[in-house]
Amino acid sequence: MIQKSFYSQEDLVAHIKTGTPTLYHSSQTSTVIPYEKMNGVLGDKTVLGNLSTIQGSMEILPSGDLRVNHFVTWKEAKEFCLSHNREIMTSPTEELAGVLAGVATSCTGERSFGFKNLRSQILELTYLDYSGVEKKLHSDKKLEFIFDLKKYQKDFFHYKDFKNAPFPRMEFETDLMTGTEGQLGIITSCVLKTIPHQAETYIFMLLPKWEENMLPHLELFKAVQSFRTRVFACEFIDSNSLSYLPLEKNPGKNQDVLFLEIRKNDFESIYEDLLSQLTLVSEDQIFEMDATKCRDLRVSVPRAIFEVNSRMGVTKKGTDVQVSPAYFESLLLFYRELGLSGVPYNLFGHFGDAHLHFNFMPDPTKNDFCNEKLEELYKKVLEWNGSPFAEHGIGFLKKKFITSFYGPNQLSLFTHLKKEFDPKKQFFPEGFMSC
Ligand SMILES: Cc1cc2nc3c(=O)[nH]c(=O)nc-3n(C[C@H](O)[C@H](O)[C@H](O)COP(=O)(O)OP(=O)(O)OC[C@H]3O[C@@H](n4cnc5c(N)ncnc54)[C@H](O)[C@@H]3O)c2cc1C
Missing domain, CATH: 3.30.465.10 (Uridine Diphospho-n-acetylenolpyruvylglucosamine Reductase; domain 3)
Known part of the structure; x- marks a missing residue:
């Protein structure tokens, strides 16, 4: 080369x-x-x-x-x-x-x-x-x-x-x-x-860990779909991802967080409308967060994970799957199964679009096991008519996984x-x- x-x-x-x-x-x-x-x-x-x-x-x-x-x-x-x-x-x-x-x-x-x-x-x-x-x-x-x-x-x-x-x-x-x-x-x-440009702010929510109780997450997922004209981003970071941050930067106490980017002027109306649709997230778990702080949090998580991995010699095995809303629960359940396998993991990403990055953090002895699990996931994604790589592309590393999604019309x-x-x-x- x-x-x-x-x-x-x-x-x-x-x-x-x-x-x-x-x-x-x-x-x-x-x-x-x-x-x-x-x-x-x-x-x-x-x-x-x-x-x-x-x-x-x-x-x-x-x-x-x-x-x-x-x-x-x-x-x-x-x-x-x-x-x-x-x-x-x-x-x-x-x-x-x-x-x-x-x-x-x-x-x-x-x-x-x-x-x-x-x-x-x-x-x-x-x-x-x-x-x-x-x-x-x-x-x-x-x-x-x-x-x-x-x-x-x-x-x-x-x-x-x-x-x-x-x-x-x-x-x-x-x-x-x-x-x-x-x-x-x-x-x-x-x-x-x-x-x-108009000034923006964030609605920030604390949720239980998705592995233990995903009902509030599913309720929120359904509710936010009708807010697309007023909410620009609907992002999720789970407790495992947040644990990579220094304590003073972690807003949850062993909790997941979800946040919505909105216009500052719309805060009151969106807050009220959203709250009226939620039965599983209480008012005291929802608050406003400054745009700079929220953005900093969102950027810090993948960077912190990347840094820790580099130090520990761990190669992240991540997913980039998006499914249609009808399969969002199936995707979360599948990820929960993966999480039970004993390999450290985390989950974050574009919640509102049913597009979350599940990442295995294996030591080198678990690489083959993780690859097998990911093969199983891609089979499921094909079955669900989902998109296996909705954001980061194919490059070299995803080529072997994408071929089953191509037929004669594509080739x-x-x-x-x-x-x-x-x-x-x-x-x-x-x-x-x-x-
Ligand atoms: C922490 C982190 C977070 C990320 N978050 C996101 C995210 O939110 N959304 C997202 O989509 N991706 C994300 N990515 C992936 C990555 O940032 C994107 O794929 C990005 O578009 C790559 O840009 P780059 O300049 O680094 O391109 P490179 O890695 O340098 O190149 C990527 C590809 O683009 C092609 N290319 C580059 N320039 C040109 C050109 N001028 N003409 C034709 N082809 C060209 C190259 O041939 C190559 O195939 C993330 C990556 C990291 C590490």
Whole structure:
């Protein structure tokens, strides 16, 4: 494997023209690409190409929407929009990830509950094709190529309300680069919808441990579905995840927490309306929490888990499953079974979207056992018509699990796309489209 950094678009175009097989990357926060051991994963002649060295830039367009060129992180984009009194609607937990990489991975985050996925916020984008020519794609133009997309789109239809299906949507032009993980070209810019900024706050709730009594959780899950127009995020952190935080940062006492991001002006009305629908969560367990504190808590948990794991030599075995609301209880029951297996675990994530990350924290002797359990989970997810990887993508690490979700309609489109958009097999040739 050869490492290479690019410092300008011209630099990148010159490299593309050589046709060298390359895995391009930006912040390397992907949890499905093992960046720490790429030597054994990529071929000797394959390039690991760094796009984060190309200076990025941003612009608020007259419409109020945000244009991002080259490498810009979500944190920078968020702050830039706020300085113009605007807000972006996607908020991935890892804010140091790149915005364009976010398009490539169809990244989502807590705000998908109220604002849907990033795919629905992309207005246009540009990309470099296999001959190094920059092309523009629009989100309001239907995809047109000789391949008949009807069967593929029919399969996708079942997943239309999921954050990400097991395979990317292929309906509008911008879908070509959204969630295709850099296998069809290199994204150089995008325009994202934004909204006017308004002050926000959080409704914070303490719940019993889900393993011991999940009835309040299920009641809340049902109740919040009717609040989607007023609640932007509905996030959950269980007591096991919170135990990784220093004591003074842990808001629960051996309890789970759930929080809702809302407009500050809506606090009273949402609080009253929600309370009137709950019988299993008492008023004294619900309170307001400052937005900065809540956000800090949400970001600290995955980071603390990551740090402890690195210290202890533990490789987290995590899930990224989203199910339809009808199967949420089945998913929680399945996770409870996994939790009884004796391997340390935790659960957190995007509760309102029935999309929780269950993580095994095995010592190396338990790795095979955990892999077997995850295989069982993916069989169930297939049975439930759920999405096995609704957020973090496929990369290398999830490839072996995704194949059972593909049939001839998916595989034949992938083959067609790779032939048409990557005839020299230079864009992430080991990606899921070559399963
Ligand atoms: C603590 C933590 C929390 C996370 N939370 C979330 C979350 O809330 N939501 C979420 O969706 N993900 C989350 N992730 C996963 C990760 O942050 C996302 O997948 C993110 O989009 C990756 O961005 P990156 O800049 O690190 O990309 P990289 O890891 O550098 O690359 C990821 C993929 O994008 C492709 N790519 C990168 N740039 C381009 C480009 N310009 N053109 C074409 N392809 C490109 C690469 O080829 C690669 O396949 C989290 C990860 C961590 C560690």
